[in-house]
Amino acid sequence: MAGHDYGCAVDANQARRLNADAWPGQPLDEFDTPAEVDAIFRTQRRIAVGYFCVFLVVTLGVPALTLVLDWWSSGRIVGGMSPNFAMAAIGLYVFFLCLAVAAGSLATAVEDRMLGGPVPYREEGPQS
Amino acid sequence: MNSGDLTVLAVVVGVSVVLAVGLRPRGTSTLDFYLAGQRIGILTNACAICGDYFSAASFLGVAAAVYASGLDGVWYATGFAAGFVPVLLFVAAPLRRFGEFSIPDFLGRRLQSEPVRLCAVVVVELVILSYLVPQAVGSGITWQLLVGGGLGGLSPYATGVIVSTAAITAIVALGGMRGTTWTQAVQFLFLLATLLWLTAIALGSGFSYPGAVARLGEEPLRNPVQTDEGWVLRAEPNALHPDEPARFSQPGSRYGRFGQFALVVTLMLGTTGLPHVMNRFFTSPSGRAARMTTVWVLGFAGLFYALAVLLGTAARALIPGAVAGRPWLAAITVDGVLRVPEHALLVLGRLYGGSGGLGVIASGALVAVMSTIAGLLLAAAASWGHDVYERHVNPGATQRQAVLAGRVAVVVAAAASAAMALGLSPETVSSRFPSIVAQMVTWAFALAGSALTPVLLLTVWWRRTTAPAAVAGMVVGAVSSVALLAVGLAGGAQDEVARGLLVTPTLLAAPLGLLTTVVVSRLTAPPTDVDAAWIKLHGTAADRHAERLARLTIRGVAPDAAEVSR
Numbered sequence: 078m079a080g081h082d083y084g085c086a087v088d089a090n091q092a093r094r095l096n097a098d099a100w101p102g103q104p105l106d107e108f109d110t111p112a113e114v115d116a117i118f119r120t121q122r123r124i125a126v127g128y129f130c131v132f133l134v135v136t137l138g139v140p141a142l143t144l145v146l147d148w149w150s151s152g153r154i155v156g157g158m159s160p161n162f163a164m165a166a167i168g169l170y171v172f173f174l175c176l177a178v179a180a181g182s183l184a185t186a187v188e189d190r191m192l193g194g195p196v197p198y199r200e201e202g203p204q205s
Numbered sequence: 206m207n208s209g210d211l212t213v214l215a216v217v218v219g220v221s222v223v224l225a226v227g228l229r230p231r232g233t234s235t236l237d238f239y240l241a242g243q244r245i246g247i248l249t250n251a252c253a254i255c256g257d258y259f260s261a262a263s264f265l266g267v268a269a270a271v272y273a274s275g276l277d278g279v280w281y282a283t284g285f286a287a288g289f290v291p292v293l294l295f296v297a298a299p300l301r302r303f304g305e306f307s308i309p310d311f312l313g314r315r316l317q318s319e320p321v322r323l324c325a326v327v328v329v330e331l332v333i334l335s336y337l338v339p340q341a342v343g344s345g346i347t348w349q350l351l352v353g354g355g356l357g358g359l360s361p362y363a364t365g366v367i368v369s370t371a372a373i374t375a376i377v378a379l380g381g382m383r384g385t386t387w388t389q390a391v392q393f394l395f396l397l398a399t400l401l402w403l404t405a406i407a408l409g410s411g412f413s414y415p416g417a418v419a420r421l422g423e424e425p426l427r428n429p430v431q432t433d434e435g436w437v438l439r440a441e442p443n444a445l446h447p448d449e450p451a452r453f454s455q456p457g458s459r460y461g462r463f464g465q466f467a468l469v470v471t472l473m474l475g476t477t478g479l480p481h482v483m484n485r486f487f488t489s490p491s492g493r494a495a496r497m498t499t500v501w502v503l504g505f506a507g508l509f510y511a512l513a514v515l516l517g518t519a520a521r522a523l524i525p526g527a528v529a530g531r532p533w534l535a536a537i538t539v540d541g542v543l544r545v546p547e548h549a550l551l552v553l554g555r556l557y558g559g560s561g562g563l564g565v566i567a568s569g570a571l572v573a574v575m576s577t578i579a580g581l582l583l584a585a586a587a588s589w590g591h592d593v594y595e596r597h598v599n600p601g602a603t604q605r606q607a608v609l610a611g612r613v614a615v616v617v618a619a620a621a622s623a624a625m626a627l628g629l630s631p632e633t634v635s636s637r638f639p640s641i642v643a644q645m646v647t648w649a650f651a652l653a654g655s656a657l658t659p660v661l662l663l664t665v666w667w668r669r670t671t672a673p674a675a676v677a678g679m680v681v682g683a684v685s686s687v688a689l690l691a692v693g694l695a696g697g698a699q700d701e702v703a704r705g706l707l708v709t710p711t712l713l714a715a716p717l718g719l720l721t722t723v724v725v726s727r728l729t730a731p732p733t734d735v736d737a738a739w740i741k742l743h744g745t746a747a748d749r750h751a752e753r754l755a756r757l758t759i760r761g762v763a764p765d766a767a768e769v770s771r
Binding site: 096098107108109111113114115117118121122124125128129132136137139140141143144150151153155156157158159161162165166167169170171173174176177178180181184185188192193 | 279280282283286289290291294413415416418419420445455456462465466469473493496497499500506507508510511514515666736737740743745746749753
């Protein structure tokens with residue numbers, strides 16, 4: 078995992094202080110280092126922007142096709158509906174759900190892999 | 206209204222009141238009153254968010270927009286559902302992990318600035334008020350059709366506005382977030398069941414969805430307009446192909462080459478800035494739970510809006526053939542087309558289920574209004590009570606005083622929205638828009654998407670965002686969206702592209718707000734000490750801590766359970 082070579086005892090101490098600042102009065106038995114958080118932030122941003130681009134292209138693509146493809150609005154599929162109507166009335170909702178399941182699962186899996194794992198320096202660093 | 210209708214309505218309102226009273230906060234802490242102790246489960250919260258979000262605009266308005274405009278009306282539903290994708294991708298988990306009481310509280314703490322907090326309160330209250338008014342209008346319309354009579358010399362419309370606003374104000378003031386959450390969840394399930402019931406009856410009686418779309422597309426789309434000679438049907442002009450008539454199944458009845466893009470972007474970005482919806486994510490136990498809640502919301506939203514579109518189509522196809530022999534229907538139609546499109550679902554309910562069916566749908570409409578009003582009032586209470594009263598009016602307030610301030614805010618916001626709704630007459634304005642309720646909600650989305658969403662996204666994803674920049678971004682977003690909208694409503698543009706940009710101004714106002722925030726951030730001193738905020742927003746230590754505690758609790762309970770089973 079990228080970022081596991083940045084660790085040192087000083088980083089762990091700084092992390093504990095920052096985590097204490099983040100949740101004052103609520104001592105947690107877990108902590109994240111700034112470098113780990115920076116790495117997950119960049120990864121999550123890449124995932125979110127990537128999925129958002131797909132979402133935008135498909136969602137706005139449905140009305141956009143009307144302007145360039147006559148068949149999209151006047152063709153007949155599914156017993157008389159045009160592809161445009163079928164996508165707007167049903168297809169897009171299925172797409173949103175599939176995209177949400179995929180993006181949500183990936184974001185959670187990435188967090189599991191990149192944060193909270195067994196990192197040697199966490200145990201080696203002096204306790205503050 | 207007969208006794209059957211009244212019974213349905215009384216049962217629904219009674220269940221809501223019992224839930225609100227039975228699940229009201231036991232203590233007097235603001236965490237309990239505003240956030241239900243941050244212990245709302247994924248499925249419950251998803252249902253509550255849907256109850257919060259699926260307002261009169263979704264229940265009555267989407268079907269009405271499809272009824273009046275065909276395919277071009279479907280874009281309302283698409284935009285409403287699409288709004289939760291950016292919420293899932295960019296906001297839900299980090300917002301919950303930071304974990305404050307409201308959007309102003311989040312922005313104020315993240316940027317460590319009271320001016321940011323107060324500016325956000327003003328914007329949030331504007332959004333809430335502009336969202337509350339169409340809900341009150343929807344309740345007035347529903348009462349008008351369902352009851353047909355007023356109380357104490359008031360018109361039916363005014364009675365509906367006042368009765369529904371008063372009822373939900375009492376529920377929210379009593380139940381707080383905990384009672385409201387369960388009320389909203391149950392109300393959403395009732396709404397969904399209502400749509401499923403109506404769809405099942407329609408399909409069971411031989412209605413063919415694709416066949417109806419194809420058949421409706423063969424004739425020009427005509428809608429009633431009020432003239433000096435009375436109501437007449439007028440063919441809708443085709444904005445896409447001016448030399449052809451507009452048709453139900455084809456684009457062009459409402460939007461030209463541009464309008465639907467502006468609408469979808471407005472609704473999509475607006476959802477992320479809606480205070481009553483975003484506040485619900487603070488009630489999740491963890492960021493991960495907030496994320497999964499959004500996935501469920503998208504599933505429910507897809508089902509809900511697909512059914513609403515189907516039923517709008519069914520109403521358009523079936524009502525003309527049902528007018529003969531039904532004087533009550535003839536009185537509200539012009540040559541088989543409803544004068545007020547919002548009546549579409551209510552009429553379908555009466556056609557299929559008699560007066561009992563009308564009672565069920567009308568109760569659903571009132572429930573949609575009530576659950577959304579509940580969420581909006583709670584959001585108003587959180588921003589006034591927590592962000593203004595506790596921080597600026599009475600910083601030494603006890604928890605009891607703070608909760609009381611929230612309850613007073615609930616009553617004031619409710620009274621203001623009811624007063625504004627009473628000043629409107631939906632029949633006179635509905636000829637200008639296909640669905641006045643959906644249209645008015647769109648204006649609230651425009652304000653939220655232009656003033657709050659850009660700043661919210663930048664504070665979550667850009668470390669360099671500064672407090673002065675956030676204030677500037679919110680002010681520019683809010684002022685530009687309201688100004689563009691005012692010019693658009695005053696008929697300030699004849700060109701289709703310009704009109705689309707003015708009436709649904711997010712496409713212009715949101716980039717303006719975003720650009721302002723970025724430029725001012727670059728021009729002001731970079732914020733210091735962002736690391737702790739970043740750990741809170743994007744780290745998962747608190748989530749892991751909460752999950753470990755939950756696992757320990759379950760392990761602790763399990764041996765006892767094993768003993769009992771033996």
